[in-house]
Amino acid sequence: MNYRSYFKSEWLSLLRRKQDTLNALLFFVMVITLFPLGVDPSSEFLSPAAGGIIWCATALAILMAVEGMYKEDYNDGSLEQWLASGLSISILVFLKVFAQWVMVVVPLLLVLPLLAQMLFLPASALGVVMWSILLGTPALFFIGSIGAALTVSLRRGAVLMLLLILPLYIPVIVFATGAVRAAQMEMAYSGQLAILGAISLVALALSPIMAAVSIRASVN
Amino acid sequence: MRKTVKLDIKNLSIERGERDLCCELSFSVQSGDLIRIAGENGAGKSSLMKAILGWVPIEDGELIYNGEDVTQHRDMLLQDQLYLGHTPGIKNVFTALENLKLYCPDKSDRQLEQALEEVQLFAFADIPAAQLSAGQKRRIALARLWLTDKSLWFLDEPFTALDVKGVSVLEEKMAAHLSEGGAVVITTHQPLLHLSPKVIELSV
Amino acid sequence: MNWTWFHKLGSPKWFYQWASNWGGRCVYVGLALLLVGVVWGLGFAPQDYQQGNSFRIIYIHVPVAVLAQSCYLAMGIAGFVSLVWQMKLAPVFIKSVAPVGAIMALIALVSGAIWGKPTWGTWWVWDARLTSVLVLFLLYMGVMAIQNALDDQVFADKAVAVVSLVGVINLPIIKYSVEWWNTLHQPATFKLTEKPSMPMEMWLPLLFSAIGLYLFAAGVSMWRMQTEVLMRERKANWVKKEVLEHGI
Numbered sequence: 001m002n003y004r005s006y007f008k009s010e011w012l013s014l015l016r017r018k019q020d021t022l023n024a025l026l027f028f029v030m031v032i033t034l035f036p037l038g039v040d041p042s043s044e045f046l047s048p049a050a051g052g053i054i055w056c057a058t059a060l061a062i063l064m065a066v067e068g069m070y071k072e073d074y075n076d077g078s079l080e081q082w083l084a085s086g087l088s089i090s091i092l093v094f095l096k097v098f099a100q101w102v103m104v105v106v107p108l109l110l111v112l113p114l115l116a117q118m119l120f121l122p123a124s125a126l127g128v129v130m131w132s133i134l135l136g137t138p139a140l141f142f143i144g145s146i147g148a149a150l151t152v153s154l155r156r157g158a159v160l161m162l163l164l165i166l167p168l169y170i171p172v173i174v175f176a177t178g179a180v181r182a183a184q185m186e187m188a189y190s191g192q193l194a195i196l197g198a199i200s201l202v203a204l205a206l207s208p209i210m211a212a213v214s215i216r217a218s219v220n
Numbered sequence: 221m222r223k224t225v226k227l228d229i230k231n232l233s234i235e236r237g238e239r240d241l242c243c244e245l246s247f248s249v250q251s252g253d254l255i256r257i258a259g260e261n262g263a264g265k266s267s268l269m270k271a272i273l274g275w276v277p278i279e280d281g282e283l284i285y286n287g288e289d290v291t292q293h294r295d296m297l298l299q300d301q302l303y304l305g306h307t308p309g310i311k312n313v314f315t316a317l318e319n320l321k322l323y324c325p326d327k328s329d330r331q332l333e334q335a336l337e338e339v340q341l342f343a344f345a346d347i348p349a350a351q352l353s354a355g356q357k358r359r360i361a362l363a364r365l366w367l368t369d370k371s372l373w374f375l376d377e378p379f380t381a382l383d384v385k386g387v388s389v390l391e392e393k394m395a396a397h398l399s400e401g402g403a404v405v406i407t408t409h410q411p412l413l414h415l416s417p418k419v420i421e422l423s424v
Numbered sequence: 425m426n427w428t429w430f431h432k433l434g435s436p437k438w439f440y441q442w443a444s445n446w447g448g449r450c451v452y453v454g455l456a457l458l459l460v461g462v463v464w465g466l467g468f469a470p471q472d473y474q475q476g477n478s479f480r481i482i483y484i485h486v487p488v489a490v491l492a493q494s495c496y497l498a499m500g501i502a503g504f505v506s507l508v509w510q511m512k513l514a515p516v517f518i519k520s521v522a523p524v525g526a527i528m529a530l531i532a533l534v535s536g537a538i539w540g541k542p543t544w545g546t547w548w549v550w551d552a553r554l555t556s557v558l559v560l561f562l563l564y565m566g567v568m569a570i571q572n573a574l575d576d577q578v579f580a581d582k583a584v585a586v587v588s589l590v591g592v593i594n595l596p597i598i599k600y601s602v603e604w605w606n607t608l609h610q611p612a613t614f615k616l617t618e619k620p621s622m623p624m625e626m627w628l629p630l631l632f633s634a635i636g637l638y639l640f641a642a643g644v645s646m647w648r649m650q651t652e653v654l655m656r657e658r659k660a661n662w663v664k665k666e667v668l669e670h671g672i
Contacts, residue, residue: 001322001323001325002325002326004325005321005322005323005325006322008322009311009314009318009321009322012313012314012318013311013313013314016313016314017313072311072312075307076307076309076310076311076312077305077306077307077308077309077310078309078311080270080275080303080305080307080309081303081305081308081309081323083273083274083275084273084298084301084302084303084305085298086295086298086299143590146586146590150570150583150586150587151570151573153574153579154573154574157573160569160570160573163562163565163566163569164566164569164570164587166562167559167562167563167566167594167598168590168591168594168598170559170598170601170602171594171597171598171600171601174601174602174604174605175601175604178604178605199597202593206590206593210586210589210590213507213582213586214582214583214586216275216582217578217579217582217583217586218579219275220267220270220275220276220277220576220578220579237575237576237577277578
């Protein structure tokens with residue numbers, strides 16, 4: 001095994017399991033649908049709330065997608081092979097998270113304009129929402145990968161993983177929705193986007209190391 | 221010929237929660253050696269193997285590999301070994317060929333197919349592993365033995381789910397590896413048919 | 425620099441004996457100081473010219489809230505020490521301090537709500553500091569939940585270290601984001617680095633109760649760590665001797 005063959009195989013397995021990607025996307029749409037149904041379908045409520053609704057749904061959908069990211073590798077012995085390969089676990093984690101990110105976020109960005117319409121998001125703010133998702137979601141994936149690695153050996157680790165990880169998502173959600181709100185009020189939003197990018201970079205640098213420690217501890 | 225190796229395990233102690241799995245165990249593995257770790261269920265056969273490879277923490281003891289202390293950093297040891305665990309890392313969504321390609325990226329398709337032929341899986345090369353039986357999946361993993369040039373093999377229960385033919389093919393391959401100067405450490409609770417290993421007995 | 429103390433701290437036996445001497449002292453001195461501070465603050469300190477008597481909850485709320493944050497910071501540092509130097513006592517520390525910190529965060533939330541009623545007219549306001557204490561409480565719950573979920577001691581220790589370390593790295597970002605998100609609360613009342621804006625008769629009792637509470641929490645944590653050390657080292661000879669000589 002080397003990094004290249006691993007990355008290729010990760011892509012292949014994600015492409016073979018398109019249903020997982022589709023499920024995350026459907027979950028995202030489902031959560032968004034709950035807000036007009038559960039709170040208020042009028043454009044007076046939805047239009048200002050759209051950024052927040054989209055981001056809450058994104059965070060939940062990503063948690064769902066990330067939660068099981070190592071499950072199969074754990075069950076079929078692939079994680080043991082990671083350790084035996086002598087390759088850096090952090091880099092393997094990075095490659096895996098990157099592939100996962102592309103597989104979930106690209107389709108999500110594709111359906112976003114449609115959902116933005118349904119939530120009466122002003123057209124001028126759509127670009128900011130897209131940018132915030134592009135810059136903010138890497139942090140969600142990388143932080144989530146730590147929780148997934150910690151709970152991979154537990155049979156019912158999903159809820160525990162949510163409890164561990166969701167509080168850490170708060171800054172991303174705050175700054176992302178802040179950027180969208182600023183754009184809706186026609187104020188400057190580049191600062192918030194820059195912070196999102198910075199958080200993602202920090203998460204990118206530190207999370208693979210933490211996830212690697214957790215994977216080592218999980219496999220025994 | 222394979223690279224010559226010498227692994228000394230000195231006074232190794234492993235603990236698992238409440239239980240001492242092994243206490244002050246010493247043995248050595250060198251080129252040409254076949255070591256069988258034996259013991260009942262739960263005696264800690266797999267744990268001993270994983271402790272040597274570094275993912276079960278050791279309580280006490282030293283590992284010397286080719287004269288160097290690798291107790292803290294196993295990189296040198298990991299470079300020269302091939303490990304097949306109880307669940308050998310075969311992905312259900314991949315075909316037999318794709319699974320091998322992941323682990324042996326520098327081999328040509330022809331070589332991979334030859335290896336699959338050695339384990340009688342050539343006809344199944346393009347079928348997803350999910351549709352294969354447990355024994356067939358294990359044989360995909362075992363095919364890696366025909367493709368590797370590593371000296372030190374760690375095989376955890378390699379005979380599980382294999383039929384009689386499969387067992388003898390694997391034993392032949394192990395014998396060939398030993399005569400080339402390799403070394404094999406296996407865990408199994410049943411004795412080998414044709415080979416006579418050094419036995420490390422673990423008690424519960 | 426002399427590092428012997430650092431290596432000694434890695435030895436459970438040395439710690440156990442050290443804590444037997446200091447744990448009790450910390451608890452009793454802490455309790456005494458806390459009592460002085462609280463009685464002084466609640467009974468004798470002057471009224472606040474704006475909030476009247478309701479501000480007096482500050483003598484409980486502020487020390488508790490600050491302690492809740494300090495505990496998490498300490499856990500994060502212990503998590504780092506545990507992962508990098510594999511010091512045996514670090515996971516023991518995290519495990520013992522987490523419930524103490526969680527209770528402090530809970531008291532801070534409750535006392536904050538009680539303070540909020542006369543000040544803002546509602547029990548809960550989504551203000552920056554209340555919200556970040558709520559998040560802090562959730563982080564504590566996460567640490568304790570993973571501790572309880574994992575049976576394997578070695579794994580649980582690693583996991584808890586990872587969670588505390590990641591939490592500590594995130595905590596300032598969370599605090600900053602929440603503050604940016606909303607600032608309704610009055611500015612911080614008590615800072616060690618700045619000259620306090622309160623008169624001395626008002627902040628001196630606060631200082632007493634804060635130091636008292638820190639000592640008390642330190643002592644209680646030491647007791648908890650001692651129990652944990654005894655349990656983990658139960659096979660060691662010194663524990664057998666200790667139990668035979670002094671009982672449990």
